[in-house]
Structures are given as structure tokens and as C-alpha cells.
Amino acid sequence: MNRFVFLSFLFMGWAFYELSGGADFVPASARLEAEAESASKPEPSPRATTSRAPVFVEGSNTAPDPSRTRLVLGNTPPEPAPEPVAAPEPTPEPEPVETAEVAPAAPIADVVLSLAALDSISDGTFPAPAKDIRIIDGTLVNIRSGPGIDYPVILQLQGGTEVEVLEDPGTGWIRMQNPESREMGWISANLLRQ
Structure with a gap:
């Protein structure tokens, strides 16, 4: 355990370093001294001979202070001439494509039937889904309140009776x-057949 604590502190010290x-x-004090010295000794720059007008950003929170703004008169470099822009090439017209006559995929009766179904949907009425009707296969069958033999019998039906399937979770019930x-x-x- 002592080794683990020692190694943990060693790792944290290395990570901090x-x-x-x-x-x-x-150190921050040495950095501040170096910045102060460099600010007091202006370095000559090759762009010192050209002057630029002061730039103010529109929408900034501070307005320019006239007492701190100085106007530099002198030669300003000429603005470069804009590069010529090439005119866009016209796009060629697409060539017409020949199409072959296609036989209908579905018989006309099916299309008319599907259009009738669309009309009923647009009226706000939806076609009823097909019911899953099955027949009881047995003589007297118990109907229970839940999916399993642990649930009580609530009804008994005779063999050959048609019932509507509401849910088939695939558990055997x-x-x-x-x-x-x-x-x-x-x-x-x-106990059911189709």
C-alpha cells in the first residue's frame, strides 16, 4: 500500500511538472520583466516607413478617443489593382433522352382499387385492418386472465369457435x-388453428 501511495505522488509530481x-x-515575474524591456526598446521594422490609417471596428463597445488617436500623414502604399474575373462559361443544354414505352406494373383494376382507398383516407376515414380470425382446436378450451396456467380461468369455449387474435407476443400464449x-x-x- 505504501508503494502505491508513493508511486501516486510521484506520478502527480511528474504530471504537474x-x-x-x-x-x-x-516564472511569471521573469516574463513580465522581459515584456517590459521589449516594450521600452522599440525594434525597427521594415514597415515603419509606410503608414496606415487607424482602423475602427463598427459596433464595438468603445468609441475612438481623439486624444489618443494620432493622424499619420505620409505616403500610403497604393492599393493593389483588382484581379480580372473571368466570365463564367455558359452551360450546355442537356441533350434529350429517348425513352422507351414501359408496360404498366399493375393491372388497372388494382390501380383503381388503390385510388379508392386513397379517397377514403382523404375523407378522414381509414380502412379497417384485416382481422386475424382463428378457430379453436379442441373440445372444451380454457380461456385465462393472463398468459400462463398460473392465471385463473375466466371463460370456456367449445372447439370450432372462431376467435379474433388481438396479440401474439410469441411466448406460446x-x-x-x-x-x-x-x-x-x-x-x-x-389450441388455435387458422
């Missing part, structure tokens, strides 16, 4: 509804 600049570290009495319950999937 690297993040603070490592061997190139310069199907949620159904008796179309005559509108009672709902769960039945084993093995």
Missing part, C-alpha cells in the same frame, strides 16, 4: 377476443 512547462518553464360476447382472455397457441 509537465503541465507547468517542464524544462521550458519561465395468444391474447384473443370472442367476437360474439366481446370477452377477452389468453389461450395457448397450440
Whole structure:
């Protein structure tokens, strides 16, 4: 445990050394002194002979202070001439494409039927989905309140009775509804046929 603590402190010390600049570290006081010395000794620049007008940014929070702004008179470099812009080339007209006559994909009766379905949708009425109707295969079948034999029997139906499948989660039990009495319950999937 002591080694782990020692190695942790060693790692943190190395990380601090690297993040603070490592061997190139310069204390803030030395940096400030170097900046002050460089500000007091102006370096000659090759652009010192050309002057530029002061630039003020529109929309800035401060207005230019006339007492601190100095106007420099002298030769200003000429502005470069704008480069000539080439005129855009006209785009060629696309050539007409020959098309072959295509046979209809669906018979006309199917298209008329689908148009009728679209009309009913635009009227606000939707076609009812097809119901999944299955037949009970057995003599007397128990309908339960939940998907499993642990749930109580709520209804018994005779073999050959048609029921509507409401939900088939794929667990071996199907949620159904008796179309005559509108009672709902769960039945084993093995006891139904299509």
C-alpha cells in the first residue's frame, strides 16, 4: 500500500511538472520583466516607413478617443489593382433522352382499387385492418386472465369457435377476443388453428 501511495505522488509530481512547462518553464515575474524591456526598446521594422490609417471596428463597445488617436500623414502604399474575373462559361443544354414505352406494373383494376382507398383516407376515414380470425382446436378450451396456467380461468369455449387474435407476443400464449360476447382472455397457441 505504501508503494502505491508513493508511486501516486510521484506520478502527480511528474504530471504537474509537465503541465507547468517542464524544462521550458519561465516564472511569471521573469516574463513580465522581459515584456517590459521589449516594450521600452522599440525594434525597427521594415514597415515603419509606410503608414496606415487607424482602423475602427463598427459596433464595438468603445468609441475612438481623439486624444489618443494620432493622424499619420505620409505616403500610403497604393492599393493593389483588382484581379480580372473571368466570365463564367455558359452551360450546355442537356441533350434529350429517348425513352422507351414501359408496360404498366399493375393491372388497372388494382390501380383503381388503390385510388379508392386513397379517397377514403382523404375523407378522414381509414380502412379497417384485416382481422386475424382463428378457430379453436379442441373440445372444451380454457380461456385465462393472463398468459400462463398460473392465471385463473375466466371463460370456456367449445372447439370450432372462431376467435379474433388481438396479440401474439410469441411466448406460446395468444391474447384473443370472442367476437360474439366481446370477452377477452389468453389461450395457448397450440389450441388455435387458422
